[in-house]
Amino acid sequence: MANTLFDNPLFVKKSRYVQELGSLEDVFDLLEDWPAEKKDGTYEVLLKACRMAAQGVFPLPAIRENVRRFLMKQGMLANIDEVPLVARRTTDHNLGS
Template identity: 75%
Template sequence: MADHLFDAPLFLKKRHYVQELASLEDVFDLLEDWPEDERDTTFEVLEKACRMAAQGIFPLPAIRENVRRFLIKRHMLANIEEVPILARRQSDQNIGS
C-alpha cells in the first residue's frame, strides 16, 4: 500500500496518546477499530470511499480531507503543534554530551 500514502499525515487524538494516520491502510485500521455503536452514516460513507480509493476509483487526497473532517466532527483531530516531535528534540542534543 505504499502508493496509498497521504501527502501529509493526520494526527488522531486518542485517550493517552496521539496516533499518526499517514496512509489509507492506517485509516482502514482506524475504521476497523471504531466502536460498533458509534458507526453512523458518516462512518459508512467514509468506509465506502476508502474501499473505492483502495480500488483506485476515489482520489487519495479526497480521502485524507474526508478523514480530516470526520475527525474534526468528533473533536479527535490533533493540532500538529500539540504533537511532540522526537526528531526535533534529538537534533538539539550534541553527541557525546
C-alpha cells in the same frame, strides 16, 4: 493497491496517545477499531469511499480531506503542534569538538 500514502499525515487524539494516519491502510485500521455505537451514516460513507480509493476509483487526496473532516466532527483531530516530536524533546548538545 496503488500508492496509498498521504502527502501529509493526519493525527488522531486517542485517550492516552496520538495516532498517526499516514496512509489509506492506517485509515482502514482506525475504522476497523471504531466503536460499534459510533458507526453512523458518516462512518459508512467514509468506509465506502476508502474502499473505492483502495480500488483506485476515488482520489486519495479527497479521502485524506474526508478523514480530516470526520475526525474534526468527532473532536479527535490533533493539531500538529500538539504532537511531541523526538527532535523537540532532545536538547541540542554538541558531543564532539
